[in-house]
Amino acid sequence: MAHWPLLSVLIWLPIVGAVLVLALGRDARVARWLSLLVALLTFVASLPLYIGYEAVAGGMQFAESHLWIGGLKAYYGLAVDGISVALIVLTTFTSVLVIIGSWGPINKRVSQYMAAMLVLEGMLIGIFAATDALLFYVFFEAMLIPMFIIIGVWGGPRRVYATLKFFIYTFLGSIFMLIALIYLHMKTGEFSLAAFAAAPLSATEQAWLFFGFLAGFAIKVPMWPVHTWLPDAHVEAPTGGSVILAAIMLKVGGYGFIRFSLPITPDASQEYAWVVIAMSLVAVVYIGYVALVQDDMKKLVAYSSVAHMAFVTLGIFISLALVREHANPDAARLGMQGAMVQMISHGFVSGAMFACIGVLYDRLHTRMIDEYGGVMNVMPWFGGFFILFSMANCGLPGTSGFVGEFMVILASFQSNPFIALVAAFTLIIGAAYTLWLVKRVIFGEVTNPKVAKFKDLDAREWIVLGSFAAAVLALGIYPKPLTDLMDSSVLQIVNALMLSKA
């Protein structure tokens, strides 16, 4: 329907914009306004994607395909289904807020920071739109470069350690995935995901490929026990970096499971689903307890991200068990749908939480929970937002955090009530660590004289937190547009799971 390549525009507009920002942004004000303009244009350009996507028809739309490397039959192939559309709009939305949020806090080498953010945005969109495995991989790896620079240049005191760990850890995982992709190319002679999904593979081959993909995506999600890079990266990253990392980059892992592991290695995924489910349950409970004892706010939210993302992996892999072992495709659909909603919701909630911590950090330059207390007395508006996002983080009904978790728990119940029981622990632990955080930071008496001098949100912070709050509430109260958008795509994935490949 679209006569011009919308997806290419979405990928390249921010990247070209980044080059412009670098070239013209000697003056920090120019750099800020120009990057805001580029981010807004990209967001506006992503709206036709949402409006124009025919959710009822489902499937891959807005397809573009050009031969990239003839010798390898690699294509510059882009297309989106409902899941990708949701994630792309999440990306363009969050990027605008990140750029507004970085307006004041970032004041050294502004043009480079903004350019890195825009490049990152383009690459993330590329990941969600690629239908060719090589192209996917290129975006998947290339996004490490801007993130590496963002954490390393604008990060906290231990930024060098954190960013090296982040880069090498995630590179380690994805390079095993590269071997899996090369192997699949050898089997099929091309790189398109559709061909990979159609290729017949023996059980042994599938098992190896499954673990290759697992190495790549589990580190990205990140799943317990390969999550250790995340708290470091989050703590040291500047606020904008943390927001992008939590809101979007973590979603790449969950997205990868859906695009690679399930369609290409369905039988191995079924066989080893228990591994992923067990890892997810450990993350829900154990990481929840770890979050409880943190005295650094960012670390606390980082661990809570790991626990929440475990619901995504749980939802994805429980649906496999539901389809294959319980012949219950409806529940499977619910689980998968829940995983997707959880991804989007977590994008908003964790992004908002990190934005809130950024607001506090800009005032006191510490993230230690003890240093705060009684913020509500001096910053009532901020306190309100913080409480809202915290409620969403513990999954209070009416916020977006509830919808996804509830759907995943419902689905798991139909597979195994025990799994649902363990997963439901999150409601208690999540409430414990989040509400305790709220109690210590927002409520109580003002003990620190510096806190007493805090000013409430300025206009810029208002825009950022207000937008996040609107998204969290909208998704919590009326999630139907989102579920409708993804419904037929989820159905297709679930239907494909029924076919065995071996």
Place this chain on the structure above:
Amino acid sequence: MTIQFNPADLLVILPELVLLGATCAILLIDLFLKPSQRDITHWLSIVAIAVTSFLVWRGAPEVAQGVSAFNGMFKHDGISVVLKQFVLLTTGLSLFYARNYMRERSLLFGEFYLLILFATIGMMLLVSAGSLVIAYLGLELLALSSYALVALNRNSAISAEAAIKYFVLGALASGLLLYGMSMIYGATGTLDLAAISAQINQVEHRGWLAIGLVFIVSGVAFKLGAAPFHMWLPDVYHGAPTAITVFIGSAPKVAAFGLLYRLLEGGLGPMSEHWTPMLALLSVLSLAVGNLFAIAQSNLKRMLAYSTISHIGFMLLGFVGGSPAGYSAAMFYIISYTMTATVAFGIIALLARAGFECEEIDDFKGLNQRSPWYAAIMGISMFSLAGVPPLFGFFAKLLVLKSAIDAGFLWLAIVAIIFAIIGIYYYLRVVKVMYFDAAADDAAVPLPADLPLRWVISLNGLALVVLGLAWGPLFDWCNRAFGV
């Protein structure tokens, strides 16, 4: 067999003849120039290289299997065209990068240009070798010129030490190679590589062949700098003036690929089941030694030298399959490596100034503050060497890994990526120093006023991005050369 001279053969070696003629002419002209007029020599050399490159392009054989001249001594085929073009290109780049550096150190002698041009002729002969003798002659012409180049700064003790090490070990390697060649000659009775390949299966004394093969592989491994024959490489890279390191680290690697291909596949191809395990072993050792030792270096030139060793190990992955697709991947790899290494060494030469070598990694501290553009170019080169997409170096790694996996060497591919991950650390360290650390003094780097140098190195750096996004044509070119 009588040796016949066919005048048409001269046309086949026209590029080499023209370059030789131009070199002799430059030798004479330079004698009459004052040191202040050395720029004339510089530009004449660049013109000579450009004209030669044009002639190579014009003289590209139309038939796929290529043409040979002088009774098969000289082969001109698609492979030699690609290799010659990149030998000439990287040599030209090193001339651009060297001029300012050499002038500031009063090393810009006419001999510098002559030695480089003679080395280039040697490399062009080497990659076109159709017989053992031509391969050896081309190699020696290259090697002797290189020894002298390393020693060009005769007042520097470290350069002299490097040159002597290079000379002694290089002579040893040449000796090994020549000894191996004599064994092969003795066993087959011919020096012609095609004839050796044809007769090798009829040879009765397999033992001679085996010994000859081992000597040849060791000799070539010496020249390539593959572990465990790599000892000379860090010292030479470190000791040579940076501008010379740019040259030694780039074009000769392309030529050494040609030597490896001509001797092993061209001459000893039927024995590939014997030499592929040797190359696999060399590959693993080079990957391990190169990547592990590079971590410990504080001198950037030494670090890049160890990184070269690891890249040679990666390149050899393309050879272990013994298939044309693998050779094509290996050629793509060596081209990618040299294009990237010229940037890295070139930036060191660019930032060096009189009295300051800028070769310690710490000298790059805070480069992003002082000179963001060249920090970005250096960063691109480091990420490309590390094999991070979307840069050129990633796709080269992809292709050699793919060829190793296709050939059934999955374990080797996994070993290679494990070392590649280890290797990422030291490349990232350079980026870290440039971007994350504060400069010792905030003063802007006084960059040389040499505009061609700045333009060429910028284009060279951007080429790594462009070739990363659109590497299809180069890949097709390599594939066509090997008839894939």
